[in-house]
Amino acid sequence: MIRTKWLTTLCATFCMATAISGVTQGVAATLRYGGTTPPLTMDPHVTNDFVTAALVRQIYDTVVDLKDDMQIGPGIASEWTYQGNNTWRFKIRDGVKFHDGTPLTVDDVIFSIMRQKGSPLYTALFGGIKEAVKVDDTSVDVISSAPDPILPRKMVRLFVMSQAWAKANNVEKLPDLGAQGTEAYSLRHANGTGPMQLVSQDPGRKTVFARNANYWGPFPGNVTEAIYTPIGAAPTRVAALLSGELDLITDLPIQDIERVKSTPGFHIEQVPQQLAMFLELDGTRDVALDIFDKSGKPLQANPLKDVRVRKAFALAIDSKLIVQRVMRNQAVPLSVGGAYGMDGFQKDLDTGRPYDVQQAKKLLTEAGYPDGFTIQLNCPLERYTNADEICRAVASMLARIGVEVRVKGMVWPEFARMLVNGPSSSFHLIGGAGNSGDIQDTFVSIMATRDKAKGRGGTNWALWTNAEFDAVVDELVQTFDPAKRTELYRKGLTIARDQVHGVYLFQPMLSWGMKDTVNVSARADAAVMLQNVKMK
Amino acid sequence: MLAFLLNRFFHALLVVFVVSILAFILGDVVGDPVASILGLDATPADRLALRTRLHLDDPFVLRYLYYVQNLLHGDLGVSYAAQRPVSALLAERIPATMELAAVALTLSLAIGVPLGVYAAVKRREFFASALMTLSVLGVSLPTFVVGILLIFCFSLGLGWLPSFGRGEVVTIGFWTTGFLTVSGLKSLIMPALSLAIGQIALVARLARAEMLNVLKSDYIRFARARGLKNRTVYFSHALRNTLIPIITVSGIQLGYLVAFAVVVEQVFQWPGMGLLFLQALGQTDLPVISAFLMVAALFFVGINLVVDLLYAVADPRLRIKTLSARS
Numbered sequence: 001m002i003r004t005k006w007l008t009t010l011c012a013t014f015c016m017a018t019a020i021s022g023v024t025q026g027v028a029a030t031l032r033y034g035g036t037t038p039p040l041t042m043d044p045h046v047t048n049d050f051v052t053a054a055l056v057r058q059i060y061d062t063v064v065d066l067k068d069d070m071q072i073g074p075g076i077a078s079e080w081t082y083q084g085n086n087t088w089r090f091k092i093r094d095g096v097k098f099h100d101g102t103p104l105t106v107d108d109v110i111f112s113i114m115r116q117k118g119s120p121l122y123t124a125l126f127g128g129i130k131e132a133v134k135v136d137d138t139s140v141d142v143i144s145s146a147p148d149p150i151l152p153r154k155m156v157r158l159f160v161m162s163q164a165w166a167k168a169n170n171v172e173k174l175p176d177l178g179a180q181g182t183e184a185y186s187l188r189h190a191n192g193t194g195p196m197q198l199v200s201q202d203p204g205r206k207t208v209f210a211r212n213a214n215y216w217g218p219f220p221g222n223v224t225e226a227i228y229t230p231i232g233a234a235p236t237r238v239a240a241l242l243s244g245e246l247d248l249i250t251d252l253p254i255q256d257i258e259r260v261k262s263t264p265g266f267h268i269e270q271v272p273q274q275l276a277m278f279l280e281l282d283g284t285r286d287v288a289l290d291i292f293d294k295s296g297k298p299l300q301a302n303p304l305k306d307v308r309v310r311k312a313f314a315l316a317i318d319s320k321l322i323v324q325r326v327m328r329n330q331a332v333p334l335s336v337g338g339a340y341g342m343d344g345f346q347k348d349l350d351t352g353r354p355y356d357v358q359q360a361k362k363l364l365t366e367a368g369y370p371d372g373f374t375i376q377l378n379c380p381l382e383r384y385t386n387a388d389e390i391c392r393a394v395a396s397m398l399a400r401i402g403v404e405v406r407v408k409g410m411v412w413p414e415f416a417r418m419l420v421n422g423p424s425s426s427f428h429l430i431g432g433a434g435n436s437g438d439i440q441d442t443f444v445s446i447m448a449t450r451d452k453a454k455g456r457g458g459t460n461w462a463l464w465t466n467a468e469f470d471a472v473v474d475e476l477v478q479t480f481d482p483a484k485r486t487e488l489y490r491k492g493l494t495i496a497r498d499q500v501h502g503v504y505l506f507q508p509m510l511s512w513g514m515k516d517t518v519n520v521s522a523r524a525d526a527a528v529m530l531q532n533v534k535m536k
Numbered sequence: 537m538l539a540f541l542l543n544r545f546f547h548a549l550l551v552v553f554v555v556s557i558l559a560f561i562l563g564d565v566v567g568d569p570v571a572s573i574l575g576l577d578a579t580p581a582d583r584l585a586l587r588t589r590l591h592l593d594d595p596f597v598l599r600y601l602y603y604v605q606n607l608l609h610g611d612l613g614v615s616y617a618a619q620r621p622v623s624a625l626l627a628e629r630i631p632a633t634m635e636l637a638a639v640a641l642t643l644s645l646a647i648g649v650p651l652g653v654y655a656a657v658k659r660r661e662f663f664a665s666a667l668m669t670l671s672v673l674g675v676s677l678p679t680f681v682v683g684i685l686l687i688f689c690f691s692l693g694l695g696w697l698p699s700f701g702r703g704e705v706v707t708i709g710f711w712t713t714g715f716l717t718v719s720g721l722k723s724l725i726m727p728a729l730s731l732a733i734g735q736i737a738l739v740a741r742l743a744r745a746e747m748l749n750v751l752k753s754d755y756i757r758f759a760r761a762r763g764l765k766n767r768t769v770y771f772s773h774a775l776r777n778t779l780i781p782i783i784t785v786s787g788i789q790l791g792y793l794v795a796f797a798v799v800v801e802q803v804f805q806w807p808g809m810g811l812l813f814l815q816a817l818g819q820t821d822l823p824v825i826s827a828f829l830m831v832a833a834l835f836f837v838g839i840n841l842v843v844d845l846l847y848a849v850a851d852p853r854l855r856i857k858t859l860s861a862r863s
Contacts (some may be wrong), residue, residue, distance in 0.1 A: 037815075038815075040617055040618065041618075041619060042621075046619065048575055048577070073593075097709070110825070115590050120574055120578050120582035120583075120585070120586065121574060121577070121578060121581070122574065123577075123578060123579050123582055124577040124578070124579075127579070181620065183620040183621065183624065184619065187618075187620065188620055203618055203620075203625075203628075204807055204811065204812065204815070205701070205702075206701075207808045213637055229700070229805070230805070231700050231703065231805045232805060232814070232815075233802055233803050233804075233805065235684050235687070235803075236684075236687060236699055236700050236805060237700075239687045239688065239691050239692045240691070240699045240701045242692055243691040243692050243695055243699055244695070245691070245698060245699060245700070259615065359635065375752055382818075411567070411818075412567075412569065412818070413565075413566055413567020413568065413572050413817075413818070413819070413820040414566070414567050415568045415570060416567065416568065416571035416576065417568035417571045419571070419576065420568065420570070420571040420576060420583065421568060421571070427805060445577065452580065457581070458576075458577060458578060458579065459576050
């Protein structure tokens with residue numbers, strides 16, 4: 001990759017560029033911002049791409065609001081109570097209007113719940129919802145097939161759309177993917193109740209928002225218009241910020257953080273992203289995939305099933321060093337499951353993992369592998385920051401205890417195919433994001449034993465399994481009492497750590513670069529909340 | 537002549553056919569569209585349902601036949617990621633790429649030819665040989681490096697030109713053009729230049745070599761002997777004959793420009809076909825990937841066909857041969 005430093009030097013000699021020319025300021029209330037990828041659609045129910053969701057959140061309110069600190073708060077629903085009998089009652093706020101001026105009704109909420117629930121992308125989140133029933137003009141009952149203590153938490157991802165508008169524009173049903181014919185109206189048009197309304201969506205070029213003057217909630221900022229532009233190439237994105245063409249960029253590359261910080265007139269905002277990077281180790285197969293003895297012959301065993309080997313891996317991989325060197329300190333080391341900012345995360349359990357090569361070697365010897373073995377580490381490229389370097393760092397650390405790691409880099413589509421059509425990997429790097437932001441989701445889908453019937457372990461790609469942990473999950477998913485839940489979270493996290501569910505590495509920082517004239521704090525879900533942006 | 541025509545046409549068809557198969561195979565290699573569309577969280581049942589609906593589990597040959605059948609009906613399918621007809625996506629993107637390639641081609645000819653002629657005429661001067669040395673640099677600098685350098689100089693350093701995008705565009709019928717607005721023209725400069733730099737060098741070298749050849753020929757000597765001015769000899773007599781091969785090569789280069797545009801479009805976030813293709817690759821958007829490859833192939837083949845036909849028109853030997861073959 002091109003390092004920006006020599007480029008700057010070269011440039012200076014080439015064209016004798018002086019200082020950065022006076023940063024031009026547009027109309028104070030227009031925010032021009034940019035990120036890596038374009039929004040795929042303006043229909044909030046047909047994608048779960050997080051960049052798209054972050055943009056759509058400006059237009060469509062959610063049933064329960066996701067606050068800047070990732071805690072939940074009143075949204076379209078002003079309050080909610082558990083009624084027993086698998087039923088949550090949501091009281092719908094009065095006086096909310098859609099962007100087209102029509103008032104929001106309980107029917108719109110019911111319509112939205114059923115529409116989004118029908119999307120295969122949201123089965124993990126809303127698949128448990130059986131129906132939504134109108135109680136009266138101000139409340140709705142959401143009935144699940146089993147008790148769901150974190151349903152309100154999940155509702156931070158349920159976007160409310162106007163039923164009448166959807167009907168009128170023939171998008172009452174979810175646009176049918178792969179169907180022949182024309183484009184669905186909702187892909188480039190929107191009608192929500194959010195703080196901003198959609199002016200235009202020019203796919204892949206720009207998305208324009210305007211302030212919704214009739215917004216029901218607080219609007220502390222002063223943005224009246226916002227233009228989002230995707231810029232895929234990182235150097236161009238940074239140049240667009242520093243040349244003053246953009247006021248703010250999300251996804252500031254690690255190597256440019258110092259540069260933006262040290263340029264007068266610019267600053268950065270950071271927050272740990274809700275993403276935990278970790279290595280998964282095969283916990284089920286009798287013969288691991290792509291594993292060899294030292295002479296290169298396939299090994300007819302799965303050393304990773306032995307907890308001593310797993311512990312040895314955990315002891316030999318120094319996540320602090322990876323954070324320091326590979327991530328240039330733009331990450332928070334993790335030693336337990338989940339991530340900071342998620343509900344149920346137990347900060348005090350995250351005491352840091354000891355790094356002890358001697359102990360690791362001893363454990364390997366006890367497990368019957370004094371000389372180690374050779375294993376393939378599957379590594380997804382480009383999806384996560386510096387994934388390639390992380391994998392190589394892991395390889396050199398494991399080499400110290402005699403385990404030879406062959407890093408196999410794969411582009412994301414190839415990697416994803418390996419996982420979902422198998423899963424066929426015994427050792428890989430992956431990032432785990434909380435679906436709704438509660439660690440219960442992490443427990444249920446990433447850590448619990450794979451069980452189709454129960455809907456568990458859907459993203460447990462290395463097939464880790466632990467009966468004691470599963471029992472904790474069984475109890476957690478139907479426990480409403482907060483104190484009891486905390487106890488269960490702690491128990492689950494401790495088991496997962498002690499039995500080495502995976503080798504937890506770190507939580508990457510999310511970095512935004514912006515002009516000093518822009519004031520907004522970074523959010524862990526990567527959404528630039530336009531109503532909070534203050535511009536000078 | 538007819539046989540020649542048919543022969544060329546058959547070759548073109550063959551190339552398109554082979555590319556269509558390759559495009560299809562590539563789609564299978566780059567990943568699983570269902571994994572890309574539904575992400576990692578979806579249930580196996582939902583995955584299977586989508587696989588069936590997209591005919592992904594049908595035998596390869598059958599899927600290919602479906603594809604060709606739709607293609608013959610002018611239906612390129614629906615993009616998995618954008619959820620819009622691919623033909624609409626391409627129609628939106630093609631003008632941007634074409635304008636970029638056209639400007640780059642114009643630049644390469646307008647700058648490359650005079651440079652080449654100069655280097656040939658004054659071939660013993662220091663400046664001319666320095667130019668040729670520089671042109672080696674021009675040919676060997678990767679396009680994206682040139683692009684980033686330009687951004688650093690003219691956007692970041694001097695603040696003259698926009699670092700990304702196409703500026704304001706004007707829509708004329710189905711075509712969107714950046715030629716009619718100031719911001720559109722300003723946005724064109726750097727992408728076109730980074731795309732053109734390699735070509736400029738190439739054209740300059742070609743022009744020089746051709747010019748040197750022509751200058752050695754008899755009729756130039758006779759022209760000089762007639763006492764014509766140098767200027768007249770160079771520009772009226774020599775240059776004309778030099779231009780023919782350059783124009784031929786330029787036609788073919790246009791194809792390469794469209795292909796290289798992928799890189800430039802990525803660097804400058806130029807909303808053309810190349811950017812669409814790169815995004816589609818990342819999302820395993822098979823209909824877009826295959827459509828792009830097909831369009832690119834058609835473009836190459838089309839240009840080659842035209843060039844071949846022009847040869848036939850220009851080269852009397854070809855005509856005579858076919859005539860004698862017929863008699």
